[in-house]
Amino acid sequence: MYDDLAALLKKNNASLTQPRKKIFDLLLNQEPQTVQVLVRRAAGEVDRATVYRAIELFERLGIAHRLNIGWKYKIELSDIFAKHHHHFYCTNCGNTFNLSQNTMLETMIDSVSSKTGFSPRGHQLEVYGLCANCQSS
Ligand SMILES: [Zn+2]
Ligand SMILES: [Zn+2]
CATH class of the missing domain: 3.30.1490.190 (Ferric-uptake regulator, C-terminal dimerisarion domain)
Known part of the structure; x- marks a missing residue:
């Protein structure tokens, strides 16, 4: 699982940093979550701005995607990882x-x-x- 993630990041000139790994863990085998929830769950380990940046990167690389529900959205891992x-x-x-x-x-x-x-x-x-x-x- 982490190998796939690391390989995908590497292909895009990014690396599997500790914060990115943490965000990935928070998304793994979970129901779709809002970014606010992810920020709260990562608190103490990964700061807010880093959570947003990691999600942005994950979305861009197709690691995670957003579900548009009503006027807000939730994040979950893409079909590669779920x-x-x-x-x-x-x-x-x-x-x-x-x-x-x-x-x-x-x-x-x-x-x-x-x-x-x-x-x-x-x-x-x-x-x-x-x-x-x-x-x-
Ligand atoms: Zn209901
Ligand atoms: Zn389908």
Whole structure:
């Protein structure tokens, strides 16, 4: 995991510094998080500006990507470091949930873009609405 990360950084003339490693650890196997949450979790080890810079770099190199949900966004690791998945975003409580894997959906997205003459390398898909909890309250 760290080897892949280090190699990717190196290819782009960057190195796996301690702060970058820390931010990567905070993102690994986690639900999407806002940068504010990451800043809070890194507090004491990595300062705010460094967290923002690391996220910026991760996004630019495709290590992490942002999910636009409503007017804000959350960060999670890209498909290189996490299993490909989609999200459901609850507009009431703000929680994000992973949707279960669906091969048909994946094939369909690829074939739709191929038919249009594109060569798809990836996609993001977010579904929003109310989660089960918020529907019942
Ligand atoms: Zn909810
Ligand atoms: Zn997909």
